[in-house]
Amino acid sequence: MNLVLSPALQVSSPSSVEQCWGAFLHGPAQEFMSRPKKEFRAELVSIGCRLYLKGVPFSEKQKSIIAELSRVLEWIHAGSLIVDDIQDDSLERRGGPTVHRLYGVGPALNLGNWMYFEALKALHGLAVDDGVKLKIISCTHEAMHQAHLGQALDLGASMKALNTGQIQEVVHKSHCLKSGALVALALQVGALVAEPKPDLLLLQELGTQLGSSLQRFDDLGNLKFHCADSKALEDLKLGRPSWIWMYLATCGDSSQIQGFKEALEFLPETHALEAFVQSTDLKKRAHAEALRLHRNMEEKMKKSFAGFENVQTLGLIKNLTERIVHAYE
Template identity: 35%
Template sequence: MRKQFMNLQTLKLDRSVETLLELALMTPVQDFLSRPGKKIRTQIVELGYAFSDTRVAAGPPSPTEKVLCEKAAELLETLHAGSLVIDDIQDGSRIRRGKPSLHVTYGLPVALNAGNWMYFWPLQKIGALGVSDKTELALYRLFNDVMLKAHYGQALDVGIRIDEVPQENVFKLCMSSIELKSGALMSLAISLGATLAQASPERIGVLQDFGNSFGTALQMYDDIGNFCAAPSKEPLDYTKRFEDLYLRRPSWIWAVAATECTSQVYQALVDAVWRLPDESFLKPWIEIHQIVPKSKARAKAHLSKCLDGLNHHLPPEPTSSGFVQLRELSSFLERVYV
């Protein structure tokens, strides 16, 4: 696995230094990338390829096309992994994918460098995909665009205290943060596949819009899942439960509360959050105002609208198998995250 990532010949380092570099960089990178993930975006890359107007009549990707999609998806998953490492540092999260976060195990400087490296490695490897110069340039632009958007979204995420934002602006802030991060990343996934298949600009645009909406749905369910997570037995390690409340971060829960509650009820939530880690005020508020069922219902409605919108824009017959896979993936999403 390390040989797959490390190509140090161009650095012209002594072998002893290469060994140290592998230890300092690839040990934490390999640790993180070996952790099991859901690989939802990998499937979306293949669907983007299958949904392209240049080849929809050909059915699912061939074995050769599938390998190309898998290589592109690996670049995307590595980029995503890097963003999670940085996210955990900025949020002070101690757990990621069932294990201690990278900065907890290796320290902040090592984890920060590893996370940043995972941003740049995919850009270098685009040239190894064996695609035309035109497609290669398009892929570079897609990656650069999503990385820029994600940092705009992260600025909103870490730079604004949600409890200090007027209630009437909370929903817009939360949705902007979600769309610029999770939405943009899923948009990249499906447009990667479409670009590899040399889809028309019009089709890529349709798929990008869908990817943004689908990625937004994914984050909605992820936020609900974190909100409903069981409390940790360790007092200093609350996993992801109520993390967005503790950190005053924009999230789907805040967005729903801001639009479902009166000003008085919403202020009661803010007051309850201020009292954390004492949950004696927050728990009754959650139950009385049914924030979890409301969040689930609205996330489900968003996901259904997202799928219906794509179905409206694409011809039904050649893409029917892709839609079956997409709806199965959507059902999986609802089961796993909530």
């Protein structure tokens, strides 16, 4: 994705202005985007399109649009990770130092926000009908709005002070808004490439459930001890909503929730939490429940598109969701 300047800002030869943009925008963005990533959302753009093509192969034009939309979603997601890492003061991301630790908080914040706007700007150049383009832009704005609402819950909720019902509400909303919104968007924009009037509400519902499932396994993957992974236990140390809280609030009892809260008081020292997790078999039980919910989501997705006679696409969805289950182990 290349920066296109307005005529007022264009220069005829390399300048200190362009060098500054290269050093603080293009270079850092390129480096961050070159790091290893799972690209689940990019795959879902293609799957969303396939669901409504019903077995018809992509045209060359559709391939180009899908590729551009995939890049847009990866840029939005990357920008959100950069901002999220600033808010959590994380040490590492995608196998390297976080952007704010490489370049400073100010440059990193500017870069993350710029990546949002670069991505949105690219949508205006899509080779689609104006009506479809407006829907894609509208869906994207709504997803980004929802994601920021979810991030506000992450930053503002005091998990230890919440009762059982409040824990369930906050974690559910956080997962749906922060993680589910962008996954749902991937399915929606992909579908719009194939069909000008897809069922956007259904795709939002299914995508939100899939994104929430992804977040559950991510949370479980971070519940580990005695490892070099700087992300391990990060959400629990920071008091963020997570699947661990949700599981205890829905499947545990009051004594377990109280024991969990007491163990968290010793963080960053982990012995009390580790002992609690082992004595309650917490990770295994929470994983089993997350897997049960994941299978229910898979079945609902299969039933929702069974009439589309697209067995191959449903197989792709199955393969992708299986990778999600194991991606954060």
